[in-house]
Amino acid sequence: MSGGDVSARRPARFGHYELHEVIGTGGMGQVARATDTRLGRDVALKVMHPATAADDEYRARFQREAAIVARLTDPHVIPIHGYGEIDGRLYLDMRLVKGRNLAQLLDRGRLEVSRTLDLLSQIAAALDSAHRAGLVHRDVKPSNILVDPKGFAYLVDFGIAASITQQDLTATGQIVGSASYMAPERLQSPPRSDARSDVYSLACVLYQSLTGSKPFVAGEQVQLISAHLNAAPPSLRKHRGDLPDALDRVVRSGMAKDPSQRPATATELMDAARSAMSQPRRSAAPARPPGPPSSPGGPGSAGGGTRMPGTAPLPAARSAGRPAHTARPAPEPAASVGGGGRATRTLWVVAAVMALICVAVVAFAIATG
Structure with a gap:
């Protein structure tokens, strides 16, 4: 492979890989659809930019990405076939997933609620797997969520992930990640992050998937950062009045400024969202007009018959398997059920x-x- 970026106009060679087209571009390099000529299979090949390959900090981050993903066995994390260095450039050989990323799907508009909960629950499982391994993704966003034609979701690009117990490899004060989905604690000085930072980002993606809009929108980066630091989490009902208050509360809790007020895990966030949507919607009971019903045998009638003053009401028939209800006191003769008055x-x-x-x-x- 030459010193330039991967060209989509004609196949290029990179060691034993034949490169076909660019399918993604990030801060550290490009991802190309390629063919491993040794094994005869198509792969997603991530190759580091030439300008950053000589930077020890970026090299360390890229190498760590390979080690991070290799440690994860969750099916919603794209597996690595291999990694190494060819002609002085680092590469990562991954499974090629045919489909679209979530950002491309959201370009068409918001998703159905059921589909949103399904896809992001899969991503929550991948995040929890990484967190159990002591890793924080730190860049959860729609473009890093791939969806295949069968609806199977993958979390990708651990390129800026860091160990929970490890100092960031970025320069002091430099923030790496996507500000639109970034937890407040990552925007503070000094920045800090843990598993709950990924929960915040996932809640932001959940908000966008349900509404079609990012939680905070600003013309300038500094305004966006200020919103994440200071503005109250926005309400889903601003865009979706049909969604229940319970789901609104779940998303707000995921975007709480204080990490201790968020769900402890990504799966807990998504389970709460599912529970909120499964609760029956309460509606006000229609008012009933005063006085006896117009026809015997209607609701509240005692057997549907007419009774004379002073007689006891007949016991209502009970359906098989239905619990008995507390007997109501007999009504006054003037308002007897069934037109007795x-x-x-x-x-x-x-x-x-x-x-x-x-x-x-x-x-x-x-x-x-």
């Missing part, structure tokens, strides 16, 4: 009419007799 009044009217008729008949008989 109206029936009583009707009987009295009929009786009065009949009495008047009888009186009239007797009077007529006397008069004619």
Whole structure:
């Protein structure tokens, strides 16, 4: 391979690799689709930029990336086939994943809630695996999440990852990573980070996936940094009024300024998000008009029949397997269920009419007799 970057116009050679096209570019180098001519398989080949290859700091970071990923066995971390140095340039040979990164998917708009929770739960598992190994990714963002056609997600680019117990290899005061997803503690002086810093970044990605917008948007880098340091976590409901308050609270907790107030693990964050979406949505019960129901046998009726004043209500039939409910006190006769009050009044009217008729008949008989 020549001293220039990988060319997409014609295949180039890099040792025993044949390079085809650039599929990604980062701070340390480029990733190309390549063919390992020894094994006859297509791979993703990351090659360090010539300008940085001679820098001891960058060389150390690149070499550490290979060692970091080699230590991880989670299926959502792209495995490494090999790494080394060819013609004075470092390289990393990884599995080639056919698909798109999350940033490309979000260019089309926000994702469905179920798909968001599924993809980011997979990434949470990868992060927790790295954290258990004592590693912090430090650059969780949509472009570092690959999704294959079957919906299997991979976390990639541990190029700026650092051991939890290790000093950063960057120069003093230099911040490495994507400011749009960066935890406040990483923006302070001196910067610090641990597993909860990745939880913050994942919460930012969760917010963007659900709303189609980054949590904080600013025209200048200093304004963006200030927002992460000082501004309250934004509400999902600003963009998605259809999402429940419980999910809003979960995302806000993941973006808490104080790391101790965030979920302890990435999986805990995503489990809480799933739980929030599975809770039934509460809605106000419609108001019922006063007075008895219009038809017997409706809700609240005692067997659907009419009862006379002073009689006890009939016991309601109980469905098999349904628990018994506490009996309600008998209603007053004037409001008896099933129209009993109206029936009583009707009987009295009929009786009065009949009495008047009888009186009239007797009077007529006397008069004619």
